[in-house]
Amino acid sequence: MCGIVGYIGDHAAAPYVIEGLKTLEYRGYDSAGIAVLGSKGATIVRSVGRIRDLEAKLPKRLTGKVGIGHTRWATHGPATTDNAHPHTSAGGRIALVHNGIIDNAATLRTKLMAADVAFTSDTDTEVVAHLIARSAADTLEGAVLDALAQITGTYALAVTDSGHPDRIVIARNGSPLIIGVGEKETLIASDAAALVRHTTRVVHLDDGELATVTAGGFHTFDREANDTGREPVEIDLAATDLELTGHEHYMYKEILEQPERAAAVIRGRLDARFATARLNGLNLSPRELRAFRRVKFLGCGSAYYVGQIGAQMIEDLARIPADAEPASEFRYRNPIIEPDTLYVVVSQSGETADTAFAVLEIKRKGGTVIGAVNVVGSTIAREVDGGIYLHAGPEIAVASTKALTNMAMAFGMLALHLGRLHDLSYADGERISNALKAIPEQIQAILDSEPAIAAIAQRVAKAENAFFIGRVRQYPVAREGAQKLKEISYVHAEAYPTSELKHGPLALIDPAMLTVAVVPDDELASRNIAAVEQVRARGGEVVAITHEAVEFGTIAIERIVVPKTEPELDPILLIIPTQLLAYHAALVLGHDVDKPRNLAKSVTVE
Numbered sequence: 001m002c003g004i005v006g007y008i009g010d011h012a013a014a015p016y017v018i019e020g021l022k023t024l025e026y027r028g029y030d031s032a033g034i035a036v037l038g039s040k041g042a043t044i045v046r047s048v049g050r051i052r053d054l055e056a057k058l059p060k061r062l063t064g065k066v067g068i069g070h071t072r073w074a075t076h077g078p079a080t081t082d083n084a085h086p087h088t089s090a091g092g093r094i095a096l097v098h099n100g101i102i103d104n105a106a107t108l109r110t111k112l113m114a115a116d117v118a119f120t121s122d123t124d125t126e127v128v129a130h131l132i133a134r135s136a137a138d139t140l141e142g143a144v145l146d147a148l149a150q151i152t153g154t155y156a157l158a159v160t161d162s163g164h165p166d167r168i169v170i171a172r173n174g175s176p177l178i179i180g181v182g183e184k185e186t187l188i189a190s191d192a193a194a195l196v197r198h199t200t201r202v203v204h205l206d207d208g209e210l211a212t213v214t215a216g217g218f219h220t221f222d223r224e225a226n227d228t229g230r231e232p233v234e235i236d237l238a239a240t241d242l243e244l245t246g247h248e249h250y251m252y253k254e255i256l257e258q259p260e261r262a263a264a265v266i267r268g269r270l271d272a273r274f275a276t277a278r279l280n281g282l283n284l285s286p287r288e289l290r291a292f293r294r295v296k297f298l299g300c301g302s303a304y305y306v307g308q309i310g311a312q313m314i315e316d317l318a319r320i321p322a323d324a325e326p327a328s329e330f331r332y333r334n335p336i337i338e339p340d341t342l343y344v345v346v347s348q349s350g351e352t353a354d355t356a357f358a359v360l361e362i363k364r365k366g367g368t369v370i371g372a373v374n375v376v377g378s379t380i381a382r383e384v385d386g387g388i389y390l391h392a393g394p395e396i397a398v399a400s401t402k403a404l405t406n407m408a409m410a411f412g413m414l415a416l417h418l419g420r421l422h423d424l425s426y427a428d429g430e431r432i433s434n435a436l437k438a439i440p441e442q443i444q445a446i447l448d449s450e451p452a453i454a455a456i457a458q459r460v461a462k463a464e465n466a467f468f469i470g471r472v473r474q475y476p477v478a479r480e481g482a483q484k485l486k487e488i489s490y491v492h493a494e495a496y497p498t499s500e501l502k503h504g505p506l507a508l509i510d511p512a513m514l515t516v517a518v519v520p521d522d523e524l525a526s527r528n529i530a531a532v533e534q535v536r537a538r539g540g541e542v543v544a545i546t547h548e549a550v551e552f553g554t555i556a557i558e559r560i561v562v563p564k565t566e567p568e569l570d571p572i573l574l575i576i577p578t579q580l581l582a583y584h585a586a587l588v589l590g591h592d593v594d595k596p597r598n599l600a601k602s603v604t605v606e
């Protein structure tokens, strides 16, 4: 979704800003723009389409050393050049870029229009430029504070003023904003990925915080203009983590990274002495953890499906009632927040607005909420009471893969930890712990069978419709498999519990309907095989994701065999082939795998 980049320093700003915007392309956008402050004021260039279209429109000589840029994902008004950021005040003195939504923009627009202010866009953002320009304050900081006092909503803002060309003023409320501190240069970005090529010393602004950013450094302050004295910290993110390193797609690179990343999430966290997991980041004592009588997972999209996997693991291993719910629905149903429920929010980006609002709802009502988050220092990671970082490394492709695997690995550890605080025996703790350790190698074995999966994907690509079916632990696997296929191949796919097929969906089975059945070697295998038989009897084709020991007899199906782990952890491995199926189907169909249509990597609006 929308992205912000800014530069102020010794060099021409435009190349830095354009490079940063290109890094943020993965987040999804429909238009972009840049403002560069030079000796004759601000040069504003905006464009619909890709950053390369914007780059092509830049004047040959653009030497100003202060610049801000933006990628826009349309919310208020269509994707047009006029609606692209930066927005300016009349005469162009103030230029600003904005992520988030100004809730009272319509009221402010009416008031400003009554005062003869002419608007040039349909956006909510433009009101902020006019409010700043109309402030009587004699500093840019004062004018921004005046404007913020009049607006409600969420924002990350970066503002330049050709009357104060030595600075960029930035403000954050509910939308991330990071300062990168370099040598004689300072950068700003909504995502650390956009500035790590230049510095890894960063400050994550807090909500309600502002900063003056200059070539020599920065100064942070709050809405009452009090100094907040923030110091930079080092982030563990290398520019090379963001490269394709010879692969054609980020999604493919991220699928291949899974053995290494899955090993990273358990590293140092399995305690052989007590056959448990050591999760110090939870910030909860054994006594506090034992007091929870219920666990609820909250996440959106795939993170919600993996939350369902986590809930089942907790019920299996800790015998504590657990469930998962879409974070996007949570706060709208006035949820009952129970003091003895442990809330677990799940997010790769740590910036998903729906999930972040769920955290606030839980905290507002006094609940305890921990996070399973990938991006260190992200909004959700900073709001929760504690949590488990996923250590999946930067995930660029819109379709999440390695982060989901690490969520499931993290939930395996959480379930083990809670289990060992309750009635899980030492022997069972060891069984799970050993199984978790073996998973990275087992993922590698699945990845080694890629050619066979790619061949089956040829058939998947031909389907117009597909069912993904699985039971109990494997139902979330089916949901995630269907989601992945939809997202990047645009093949219509729906997930059902296998047991539900006969209660309705079976009516749709015919030779044109493909069924991907998740059939592990467990106590439900014979029932699953019976369901596969019912599909075949109606002429439906079946691809089974299964274990070696499962015998389908003479039923004609395609089989993708994955290694067996402990039953509680099977979903972690059974999900992996669905990634490769979706990836290869999307390749066959010629789609933009990393940037599927209509989707954004990080959904920062509700």
Ligand code: AGP
Pocket: 299, 300, 301, 302, 303, 346, 347, 348, 349, 350, 351, 352, 355, 398, 399, 400, 401, 487, 601, 602, 603
């Ligand atoms: C996954 O492939 C999807 N792109 C999407 O469902 C994603 O998982 C969801 O939007 C949540 O994102 P988050 O993990 O960054 O919060």
